[in-house]
Amino acid sequence: MTNNLIAFLNSIFFHLFLLAILTIDFSIFVPKPDREKIVPIEFVSLPRMEEIRLKKSNDFLSKRIDDNIKVEKEIKKTVEVNKKKLGLNSLESLRKQIEDTKLSKEKKEVQIRISLIQKRINSIWKKPALINEDIQTEIQINLAPSGEILKYEMISSSGNKIFDDSTFRALSNISFITEVIGMDRKYFEKNFRSFNLVFKSKD
Amino acid sequence: MKFLIICLIFLSATIEAKLKIEISQGSKDLAKIAIVPFNDGKKTNTALSNLIEKNLTLFGEFKATPKNEMLSFPSSEDNFFYRDWNILKIDYAVIGKIEEKNNSELYIEYFVFNVPLKKLILRGDITGDINELSQISKVISNRTYKAITGLEGIFNTKLAYILNPQKDIYKICVSDIDGSNEQILFESTAPLMSPSWSSDYKKLAYVSFEKGYPEIYMQDLFSGKRESIKTLGLSNSAPVWSPDNKKLAFVMSMSGNPDIYIYNLRNKKISRHTTHYGIDTEPSWSPNSKKLLFTSNRSGSPQIYELTISSNRIKRITLDGDYNARASYFPNGKDIVLVHGNNGIFHIGTKKIRSRFINTISKTTLDESPTISPNGNIIIYATKNNSQGYLAGLTLDGKSKFTLPTKFGSVREPAWSPLMN
Numbered sequence: 001m002t003n004n005l006i007a008f009l010n011s012i013f014f015h016l017f018l019l020a021i022l023t024i025d026f027s028i029f030v031p032k033p034d035r036e037k038i039v040p041i042e043f044v045s046l047p048r049m050e051e052i053r054l055k056k057s058n059d060f061l062s063k064r065i066d067d068n069i070k071v072e073k074e075i076k077k078t079v080e081v082n083k084k085k086l087g088l089n090s091l092e093s094l095r096k097q098i099e100d101t102k103l104s105k106e107k108k109e110v111q112i113r114i115s116l117i118q119k120r121i122n123s124i125w126k127k128p129a130l131i132n133e134d135i136q137t138e139i140q141i142n143l144a145p146s147g148e149i150l151k152y153e154m155i156s157s158s159g160n161k162i163f164d165d166s167t168f169r170a171l172s173n174i175s176f177i178t179e180v181i182g183m184d185r186k187y188f189e190k191n192f193r194s195f196n197l198v199f200k201s202k203d
Numbered sequence: 204m205k206f207l208i209i210c211l212i213f214l215s216a217t218i219e220a221k222l223k224i225e226i227s228q229g230s231k232d233l234a235k236i237a238i239v240p241f242n243d244g245k246k247t248n249t250a251l252s253n254l255i256e257k258n259l260t261l262f263g264e265f266k267a268t269p270k271n272e273m274l275s276f277p278s279s280e281d282n283f284f285y286r287d288w289n290i291l292k293i294d295y296a297v298i299g300k301i302e303e304k305n306n307s308e309l310y311i312e313y314f315v316f317n318v319p320l321k322k323l324i325l326r327g328d329i330t331g332d333i334n335e336l337s338q339i340s341k342v343i344s345n346r347t348y349k350a351i352t353g354l355e356g357i358f359n360t361k362l363a364y365i366l367n368p369q370k371d372i373y374k375i376c377v378s379d380i381d382g383s384n385e386q387i388l389f390e391s392t393a394p395l396m397s398p399s400w401s402s403d404y405k406k407l408a409y410v411s412f413e414k415g416y417p418e419i420y421m422q423d424l425f426s427g428k429r430e431s432i433k434t435l436g437l438s439n440s441a442p443v444w445s446p447d448n449k450k451l452a453f454v455m456s457m458s459g460n461p462d463i464y465i466y467n468l469r470n471k472k473i474s475r476h477t478t479h480y481g482i483d484t485e486p487s488w489s490p491n492s493k494k495l496l497f498t499s500n501r502s503g504s505p506q507i508y509e510l511t512i513s514s515n516r517i518k519r520i521t522l523d524g525d526y527n528a529r530a531s532y533f534p535n536g537k538d539i540v541l542v543h544g545n546n547g548i549f550h551i552g553t554k555k556i557r558s559r560f561i562n563t564i565s566k567t568t569l570d571e572s573p574t575i576s577p578n579g580n581i582i583i584y585a586t587k588n589n590s591q592g593y594l595a596g597l598t599l600d601g602k603s604k605f606t607l608p609t610k611f612g613s614v615r616e617p618a619w620s621p622l623m624n
Contacts, residue, residue: 110222114222114224117224118224118225118226121224121226122226122228122229122230123230124230125226125229125230126229126230126232126233126234126294127228127229127230127600128352128353129264129352129354129580129598129599129600138223160353161353162351162352162353165317165320165322168319168320169294169317169319169320172319172320173292173319191222192222194221195221195222195223195224196221196222196223196224197223197224197226198223198224198225198226199226199227200225200226200227201227202227203227203228
């Protein structure tokens, strides 16, 4: 019973304490304003909402463009630095340069010899009269650096004996392929020491 | 990075394939052939070797070596020395000997050598009468030609053609392929056209206007007997014998519109195979007798069409040029020869059936009626010089062009006979 009474009294004191806190006027600690002083107010026209949005988006875009230009400049700068490092102008020219290096000496020389050999063999090969047959005979030729034909053998027949014979007849007329004389020994060994002649019935 | 690139270059170089050089044009020079005078036991006999030489060089496919340049006249394999012929750069040599058996009968043994390869490529013999030297030479020439080229020899084939010696005189003639031994099969004051050989070599079909309208006749070459095809149409033309000798394709106009018909020679029935309102003409059989090429203006200009006989399915073959006509198949059935015209200039052309491209092969400009040799290697066609018609020819490899001996009068529509077995 006494416990209940104590709890009741505590509750009354707690609520009265809360009420006192809420009602106290703290303004007694703050100096009171001068009520006589007039404060002028200026009316300024505010921008419309659309204009605000547009401005914001323009600002955003120009910022993005500026950023992109910056990135681009940076890329270009990096590429230029890399190019300078490699001593090249572009990827294409890199490829071209590689090809040119290859072509410059060996390929050019080999190409010249090939066209000379083609001209020579064409001039001695009496192609048989064949109609509408698209066939070819492949003959492997082994050469000495002097151009002497050491050996030739058919590695793939056309299936037509007359055609095969005509190619052998052409080769039997020559003992030397003089067109390879005087070329760089390395190029000779790589290309002409052993090569194949492909005789075709049609162009 | 640089190191990597160098490594790549090195690798690509090492894995490169073996060098291959393509040769496809070949020389424009003709193969050199030496026909050595045959030995008949007493002296060298030039009569037979001269005939063989004339045959083999007829179409300009070989260059003959003059006899006075030959270092020796061998007559058997034992006394043939390759060295003697290699020096002269001879490609092929033909030698032989003649033995007289009884009276006029001759036994001839002959050999053909591939000189650069040092190889005997043909050994043959033949028996015949001394008066048949020309025929014997043709047999030897055919066999030699086949041994050298792999193609059938055509020296004993014949040519049929229309001869127009003067105004209102027309003759159907048959001669040897060199123009000799001309025989007149039929002569008329009315126009004659379109000779065509039967594949058994016994008959010739042609068109005659002797009754005032075009009518197809089949004439027996040995008896001379003529027979016309009875049809309902009033205008019949362009007969062509099928290679299996069972049918005759021709053009008939029932109501003024020419269409392609086939006459069955066994049951004598006629079947119609085109029905278009355009003009369909100039049929030509495929080697297997299952298809026909014909010329039609159904697309607005003359073009070549192919007809499958069993289904009557028609397919256009030529697309280029404003005039393509008179087509016929090569013996392989895959290529055709035709007259190809553009802006009033007409050339002989060849074409693969499956490709679009037409290859013009003649240089003259008013060419017509090409006929293909039975071995498919030579084309003879009619052409004109100052309104005078004559026959010209060429080999398909383009190495040789020739004209056949000029006749007295205009020559038209050559038709090459089939191979004589």
